[in-house]
Amino acid sequence: MPTLLPQDMDNNPIQALRLKDGGAHTITVSATSARNATAFAASTGVVSLYADTDVYVAFGDNTVAATTGDHFFPAGLYYDVSIGSERSGHDTHVAVIRSSADGNLYISEKE
16 A cells, blocks of 8 residues: 555555644653653643753652663654553653762654
């Protein structure tokens, strides 16, 4: 089937998602775990993450906290992460803690 979507190396279409209006978040990263104050929308299936310092992140509900045992994300890389769906469960928050230096985590909701 023809498609105008970008394709991966196996010629499978990559679903393109749009940035959600009002879906930009910034979390100040420090030695203490912090999470987004506003929950991700129920319609959000993917969030994009970009950190300007090395961080550890954890996804969950409004009580999630990050530790240095969580997923490591090096500074300067852009990641798209699925946060689930109604069928599989939907994370509403991301928590972040620094590896060694303070900085920022930038989050974009996509739908």
